[in-house]
Amino acid sequence: MYTPPFTVSAKAINLIADIAGLIERYAIRLEQEDGLLLRKINRVKTIHSSLAIEGNKLSEDEVRDIIDGKTVVAPIREIQEVKNAIATYELFSQLDAFKENDLLRAHGVMMQALVDNAGHYRRGGVGVFGEQGLVHLAPPADRVPMLMGDLFDWLKHSNDHLLVRSCVFHYEFEFIHPFIDGNGRMGRLWQSLILGKLHPLFEHLPVENMVYANQQAYYDAITASTKAGESGPFIDFMMQEIYNALKAHQGKPLKNKQVPGVPNKVPNKVPNRLRMLYPDISNACWEVYLQIKATPHATTSEIGLALDISDRMVRKHIATLRDCRLIERVGGNKMGYWKINK
Structure with missing residues (x-):
């Protein structure tokens, strides 16, 4: 079985233990009387943050209005991105993080009317560009099906902790860049789905919001892992973000906020x-x-x-x-x- 290259640092090991303790506390938090409202607020934050990372300029209030069925005056593409994300996250409980076909299905919903081949792997080359030019040249398109098949095989059969597997998958997914567009939002969604195998509460934890607040550090962690030839730096970063997200949601009920x-x-x-x-x-x-x-x-x-x-x-x-x-x-x-x- 193919195994992606990665190392688990002492920091990551400690964070696994810390996160395990916070998970149960957050699960209890979601059972309080304001839990339904908290879930809705977090869903808005998740969708807004994940799309904002990709350049969508709609505000949280505008995202909330679209969810509530209100008319929002904004560029058609940005509204379509929000509607697609809403529909995709509504599928959360129906998607199996270990099934490659479910990934393609989710991409088809996430990128509907935004790209010509939504729900299918790319057929051409693609690169990631930054202010300095080309940052990452993804593998050739003809290798994508094999690489993704190997990645899912490892994800399903590996004995590594799900927290580790979620981070490794996220990094490898971004490295392969299997779709012509939508790779960032799909990578973050799929990490949440994998974490959902650890505990269902991860459907309602806005990790994307933490990533959005530390967007440059997110890209720096990807770059550091690419230079290192393994996803250790990205594991450390995402573990810390998951911990931060859980820690931030241990507060008092919303009625006291x-x-x-x-x-x-x-x-x-x-x-x-x-x-x-x-x-x-x-x-x-x-x-x-x-x-x-x-x-x-x-x-x-x-x-x-x-x-x-x-x-x-x-x-x-x-x-x-x-x-x-x-x-x-x-x-x-x-x-x-x-x-x-x-």
């Missing part, structure tokens, strides 16, 4: 005359009204975090307030805000 610019408790009270005029409006809806009054430029997700309710419920309450003409929209979907009517 202060959102910048949005107070958790708004001191103002709804005037009695309004309550008498609109007796059918719920207390939860009035709380949204007060949040808008206190911070009119807050996003629906920020209001939801402050009140510990879902983004969908915030939008529902806003619709109620709008229909009662208690609030009105000033400006468009992207740059506008809700205004309290006097």
Whole structure:
């Protein structure tokens, strides 16, 4: 059986032990009452970060709006990239990280309408270019099927720890660069899928967000491994990022988390005359009204975090307030805000 060249450093061994301890703590964290909201927030961060690394300029709010089915004014290709990523990540539980055909299937969804041969390995040469010119010349196209077949065979049958295998696969995948486009986002997705074999929580851990925040270090680790002829430096980097991502999500429930610019408790009270005029409006809806009054430029997700309710419920309450003409929209979907009517 072919074995990719790699070394596991003392740092990586220590991180494996540390990550194992954090996994169970994060699993418990996801079972708290705000777990569903946390999963949604992390999915938005995952999709936004993975595409931003590839040059997509849509904001987290715009990605969230697309997920929620709202209209976003932006370049068609960037919107298509987000829609494709949403559809691909929705397949997460259906994809087997050890099956090569599932990789091709996922690429077909991820790159639909973006490249001509989505779901198929490239038929021509490809290189990775940086500011200094050519950084990496990928293997010839006619070798790709064999190289990917060997890589999947090793992934499935190796006795190495899944954390190690996920990092090695990610690096080797980027080195082979099997597709004409979409290799970066597919490599990060597939590492998460492999980690999902270790624990299902990795579907909801935004490792991509950590990579995005350390994008240059990510590329430097790939370059260092290429120069070394083995993926040891990349293993160290990704292990640290996984550890950092888990560590960052050991905090308090979202309802105790202060959102910048949005107070958790708004001191103002709804005037009695309004309550008498609109007796059918719920207390939860009035709380949204007060949040808008206190911070009119807050996003629906920020209001939801402050009140510990879902983004969908915030939008529902806003619709109620709008229909009662208690609030009105000033400006468009992207740059506008809700205004309290006097």
